[in-house]
Amino acid sequence: MKNKVAIVGAGIIDFGVLYDKSPDMMMEEAYINALQSVDKGIEPQEIQAAWLGTLRGRFTGVTLAHPTRLFKIPVSRVENACATGNDAFRHACLAIASGVYDNAIVIGCEKMNDVKGGLIRLAAIKDIWMRRARTMPSFFALRGTRHMHLYGSTKEDFALISVKNRHNGSLYPHAHFKKEVTLEQVMKARIISWPLGLFDCCPITDGSSCVIVCRADLAKKYTDTPVFVAGSGLSVDSWMLGEDESLVGFPASKDASGQAYKMAGLEPKDIDVGEIHDCFSVTEILNYEDLGFCEKGLGHKLIRDGVTTLDGEKPMNPSGGLIAKGHPIGATGVAQIAEIYEQLRGNAGKIQVADAEIGMTHNIGVGRDNTGSVSCVHILTR
Amino acid sequence: MKNKVAIVGAGIIDFGVLYDKSPDMMMEEAYINALQSVDKGIEPQEIQAAWLGTLRGRFTGVTLAHPTRLFKIPVSRVENACATGNDAFRHACLAIASGVYDNAIVIGCEKMNDVKGGLIRLAAIKDIWMRRARTMPSFFALRGTRHMHLYGSTKEDFALISVKNRHNGSLYPHAHFKKEVTLEQVMKARIISWPLGLFDCCPITDGSSCVIVCRADLAKKYTDTPVFVAGSGLSVDSWMLGEDESLVGFPASKDASGQAYKMAGLEPKDIDVGEIHDCFSVTEILNYEDLGFCEKGLGHKLIRDGVTTLDGEKPMNPSGGLIAKGHPIGATGVAQIAEIYEQLRGNAGKIQVADAEIGMTHNIGVGRDNTGSVSCVHILTR
Numbered sequence: 001m002k003n004k005v006a007i008v009g010a011g012i013i014d015f016g017v018l019y020d021k022s023p024d025m026m027m028e029e030a031y032i033n034a035l036q037s038v039d040k041g042i043e044p045q046e047i048q049a050a051w052l053g054t055l056r057g058r059f060t061g062v063t064l065a066h067p068t069r070l071f072k073i074p075v076s077r078v079e080n081a082c083a084t085g086n087d088a089f090r091h092a093c094l095a096i097a098s099g100v101y102d103n104a105i106v107i108g109c110e111k112m113n114d115v116k117g118g119l120i121r122l123a124a125i126k127d128i129w130m131r132r133a134r135t136m137p138s139f140f141a142l143r144g145t146r147h148m149h150l151y152g153s154t155k156e157d158f159a160l161i162s163v164k165n166r167h168n169g170s171l172y173p174h175a176h177f178k179k180e181v182t183l184e185q186v187m188k189a190r191i192i193s194w195p196l197g198l199f200d201c202c203p204i205t206d207g208s209s210c211v212i213v214c215r216a217d218l219a220k221k222y223t224d225t226p227v228f229v230a231g232s233g234l235s236v237d238s239w240m241l242g243e244d245e246s247l248v249g250f251p252a253s254k255d256a257s258g259q260a261y262k263m264a265g266l267e268p269k270d271i272d273v274g275e276i277h278d279c280f281s282v283t284e285i286l287n288y289e290d291l292g293f294c295e296k297g298l299g300h301k302l303i304r305d306g307v308t309t310l311d312g313e314k315p316m317n318p319s320g321g322l323i324a325k326g327h328p329i330g331a332t333g334v335a336q337i338a339e340i341y342e343q344l345r346g347n348a349g350k351i352q353v354a355d356a357e358i359g360m361t362h363n364i365g366v367g368r369d370n371t372g373s374v375s376c377v378h379i380l381t382r
Numbered sequence: 383m384k385n386k387v388a389i390v391g392a393g394i395i396d397f398g399v400l401y402d403k404s405p406d407m408m409m410e411e412a413y414i415n416a417l418q419s420v421d422k423g424i425e426p427q428e429i430q431a432a433w434l435g436t437l438r439g440r441f442t443g444v445t446l447a448h449p450t451r452l453f454k455i456p457v458s459r460v461e462n463a464c465a466t467g468n469d470a471f472r473h474a475c476l477a478i479a480s481g482v483y484d485n486a487i488v489i490g491c492e493k494m495n496d497v498k499g500g501l502i503r504l505a506a507i508k509d510i511w512m513r514r515a516r517t518m519p520s521f522f523a524l525r526g527t528r529h530m531h532l533y534g535s536t537k538e539d540f541a542l543i544s545v546k547n548r549h550n551g552s553l554y555p556h557a558h559f560k561k562e563v564t565l566e567q568v569m570k571a572r573i574i575s576w577p578l579g580l581f582d583c584c585p586i587t588d589g590s591s592c593v594i595v596c597r598a599d600l601a602k603k604y605t606d607t608p609v610f611v612a613g614s615g616l617s618v619d620s621w622m623l624g625e626d627e628s629l630v631g632f633p634a635s636k637d638a639s640g641q642a643y644k645m646a647g648l649e650p651k652d653i654d655v656g657e658i659h660d661c662f663s664v665t666e667i668l669n670y671e672d673l674g675f676c677e678k679g680l681g682h683k684l685i686r687d688g689v690t691t692l693d694g695e696k697p698m699n700p701s702g703g704l705i706a707k708g709h710p711i712g713a714t715g716v717a718q719i720a721e722i723y724e725q726l727r728g729n730a731g732k733i734q735v736a737d738a739e740i741g742m743t744h745n746i747g748v749g750r751d752n753t754g755s756v757s758c759v760h761i762l763t764r
Contacts, residue, residue: 001482060747061462061469062755065618072637074616075756076469079459080443087443087458091473098479100383100614100645232482234456236447255454263482365442373444374457 001097002263006219006226007380008103009038009212010338015176015326017113018206026208027052027109028067030331034105034210034338039223042212044068048101050075053088053108054330064107081365082277083234084108085209085333086376092213093229103214108334112204112327137201137280139366141193144282146247148195150297153285155195157300159186161281162199164309165317169324171310171350174335176205176326186281200281205326209335225345230358231266231379233259239366239373248297250364252375253290257362260377261292266358268292271314271379273343273353274360275336278321283364284308288316291362291377310351318343318351336361337378344382357382383479384645388601388608389762390485391420391594392720397558397708399495400588408590409434409491410449412713416487416592416720421605424485424594426450431477431486432457435470436712438492446489463747464659465616466490467591467715468758474595475611485596490716494586494709519583519662521748523575526664528629530577533679535667537577541568542685543663544581547699550692551706553732556717558587558708568663582663587708591717609726612740613648613761615641621748621755630679632746634757635672639744642759643674648740650674653696653761655725655735656742657718660703665746666690670698673744673759692733700725700733718743719760726764739764 011033013026021029035042052064054077061075080087085108092104147153163183169175181199189197212222219226235255238244245251261267268291276291278284285299293314294302302308308316319325319339322332340359342348358381365374393415395408403411417424434446436459443457462469467490474486529535545565551557563581571579594604601608617637620626627633643649650673658673660666667681675696676684684690690698701707701721704714722741724730740763747756 001480060756061616062618062621062747065755066621071619072617072633074472074638074641075618076473076616077461078473079461090456091458091460091476094473094477094480094482097481098383098476100476100479234443234458235454236444236457237453239444239448251454256456259456365444373447374442 001093001232002230003228004097004216005093005213005229006216007211007213007337007341008219008222008226009034009042010341011037012174012209012335012338013207014174015205015207015328019114023109023111024067027064027107030107030208030210031068031105034212038212040221042222047073047103047105049073049095049104051088051092051104051106052077053085053106053334054110055079055084056110080376081374082329083333083363083365083374083376084330086361086363086378087234089211089334089337089378090232090234090376093232096213096215102218103212105210105212106334107208107210108331109208110328110330111206113206137193137196140280140283141196143247143286144195147282147286150248153300156187157285157303158195158200158281159183160303161278161284162186162323164303165278165321165323168310168318168351169320172319172325175320175324176203177324196280196282202279202322202327205328207326207328207331207335209331209338211334211337211341227341227344228381229378230381231260231264233257234376235259237373249286249290250375252373253287253362253364256375256377257291260379264379266379270358271360272356272358273318273340274316274362275319275321275339276316276362277364278317278323279327281323284316287362315353318348318353333361333363333376340380344380383475383614384612385610386479386598387475387595387611388598389593389595389719389723390601390604390608391416391424392723393419394556394591394717394720395589396556397587397589397710401496405491405493406449408588409446409489412489412590412592413450413487416594420594422603424604429455429485429487430483431455433470433474433486433488434459435467435488435490435716436492437461437466462758463756464711465715465745465747465756465758466712468743468745468760469616471593471716471719471760472614472616472758475614478595478597484600485594487592487594488716489590489592490713491590492710492712493588495588519575519578522662522665523578525629525668526577529664529668532630535682538569539667539682539685540577540582540663541565543660543666544568544705546685546691547660547703547705550700550733551702554701554707557702557706558585559706578662578664584661584704584709587710589708589710589713589717591713591720593716593719593723607727609723609762609764611760612763613642613646615639616758617641619755631668631672632757634755635669635744635746638757638759639673642761646761648761652740653742654738654740655700655722656698656744657701657703657721658698658744659746660699660705661709663705666698669744697735700730700735715743715745715758722762726762
């Protein structure tokens with residue numbers, strides 16, 4: 001599949017608490033933004049297939065067809081926990097690489113704030129997790145304390161991730177949180193699940209995003225600066241915490257990025273910029289290790305040494321990541337793709353990373369009882 | 383994609399009201415049945431990717447990984463209303479045709495009987511449908527009465543579909559209902575939504591099914607009698623009843639089968655046997671027209687003339703279809719593929735159709751407000 005698929009358009013809506021917008025309105029807006037972003041233009045009638053990435057149970061392929069008026073073509077829904085958007089994108093790429101379709105759109109969408117039954121339906125599944133007082137923050141806090149114990153990372157190391165991502169978000173027009181936070185604020189914030197305080201956690205965000213992909217050999221029809229899908233990987237792992245080898249890092253991320261690196265013929269050192277899963281501050285540090293940007297146990301050094309800041313050697317989450325941009329599940333992964341697309345085209349405005357040629361997107365998702373039991377990675381190139 | 387993908391194994395569990403089986407147990411059983419069905423054997427470690435087709439919100443890719451112990455490979459969930467299983471199969475085929483994977487499994491699974499909140503959660507969506515007294519039977523009854531009005535079909539024509547499918551189901555070991563019904567019984571049964579009586583409706587069934595697919599050029603490694611995927615199509619249509627052109631038939635089925643016929647280079651007359659969506663008796667008659675087996679308005683003649691009975695010219699739903707076999711949403715489409723696989727291999731036992739060389743599978747699914755707004759069709763060949 002390497003370099004058989006190109007991205008030629010991308011649109012995002014302003015992420016936030018969108019009580020005034022229905023999912024239909026959100027999808028439509030992201031779709032129109034993506035259509036209008038295509039340098040040489042694209043007609044809706046040209047689109048041959050579509051994918052919807054969303055976690056919510058009530059959606060289905062047809063749900064996407066309506067706001068976009070994409071009838072008489074295949075529209076499918078893909079769901080894979082927090083990696084839903086990434087996996088929807090992956091399916092569009094596989095379908096184009098199969099030769100069946102010349103182009104496709106991928107839309108991610110999630111309403112997180114006015115879901116019936118409240119947030120708890122998305123944030124925790126009652127019958128298994130709640131009984132055990134296991135919530136998302138506590139799942140990830142557990143991994144944080146283990147990392148601290150084994151490798152000497154500190155609460156301050158984690159906090160630096162939040163400071164970095166909130167800074168980046170302050171420069172990114174679509175971010176949910178556009179206000180910076182200081183290290184002191186993060187350190188002193190109300191504890192959610194120690195060592196994670198309020199500012200170590202991503203917010204509850206509504207959002208939608210859209211990318212347009214096509215056969216690489218047709219890309220010039222739409223733009224002179226397409227972005228190519230060099231590598232793609234997805235892997236699952238046991239959701240039983242008791243089967244976890246170390247509690248530090250996520251084997252699925254290692255496997256998924258391994259697949260993507262192999263397909264792309266690239267290595268971790270080649271990645272210029274990444275949008276990676278930072279549902280909690282500590283998660284980003286664990287990702288540094290899983291994705292091969294440093295050795296196991298040294299993730300916190302990267303943030304300490306400023307390697308992953310916007311002007312660092314290997315900027316991570318220039319858009320603010322999940323912590324500042326927000327995490328509307330299905331939309332998150334597609335927005336990552338959209339963001340890296342703009343980065344590689346030199347079109348990312350205030351968050352532009354200098355000379356970004358190769359970018360990565362990454363999300364992990366939660367199985368029933370464990371964090372990070374699915375991971376999806378893409379490597380994009382100019 | 384034509385003939386690039388082969389089916390080399392298939393397993394089904396006994397459909398029915400399975401209070402004693404968890405979804406994990408159901409998926410595991412279907413998976414093991416499929417593995418054991420492979421003529422020359424297959425090792426679980428050989429499997430490179432997996433798809434789960436299920437409608438239920440709580441499932442995700444990882445959910446399938448556990449009962450099958452398929453870790454360190456990509457596992458994704460696809461959902462597309464009642465066409466969920468067919469679309470999951472379609473995605474596995476696209477992925478194999480892309481060249482990324484050599485083989486894959488597809489599992490469909492649905493628990494319909496002990497879903498929290500009761501059946502109503504699956505059978506109707508409260509806030510839109512229930513307010514308008516629109517339920518599945520009434521949706522399809524509306525189309526039935528319209529067909530009667532325009533083309534002179536009768537309640538007895540519809541009933542003959544139920545008699546046929548219940549007869550077929552009585553011969554099929556995995557069917558939910560194995561008891562025949564007489565024309566009189568169907569005609570006199572309690573009315574659910576006129577003209578549809580109790581026996582015109584498919585039951586509420588739990589089930590799981592699994593097929594194993596691989597690159598066509600590798601098929602002989604697994605069996606000497608593989609079945610090839612000649613054509614594949616999926617299409618969506620508006621879910622707004624007011625946008626429906628005629629209320630008779632489903633444009634999505636016409637589009638999806640059109641895509642599949644075109645890819646396969648085949649015509650309706652070439653189809654020897656089909657497993658097609660008969661959620662209600664009248665649906666099967668409408669399908670005859672949409673899939674091109676007869677002209678518009680003549681569907682009921684086919685059942686009148688015995689064309690689609692087991693020993694007819696073009697047998698439809700030899701396994702009993704949704705009406706007798708049952709309709710566990712995600713499992714339904716995958717079970718159709720499994721069944722046609724056995725038919726084309728001459729392995730279908732008491733429901734074997736003589737000299738079946740080309741088979742079709744077909745499901746329609748419901749968008750928010752309308753019937754048949756998604757349709758997925760596959761054409762399989764020896």
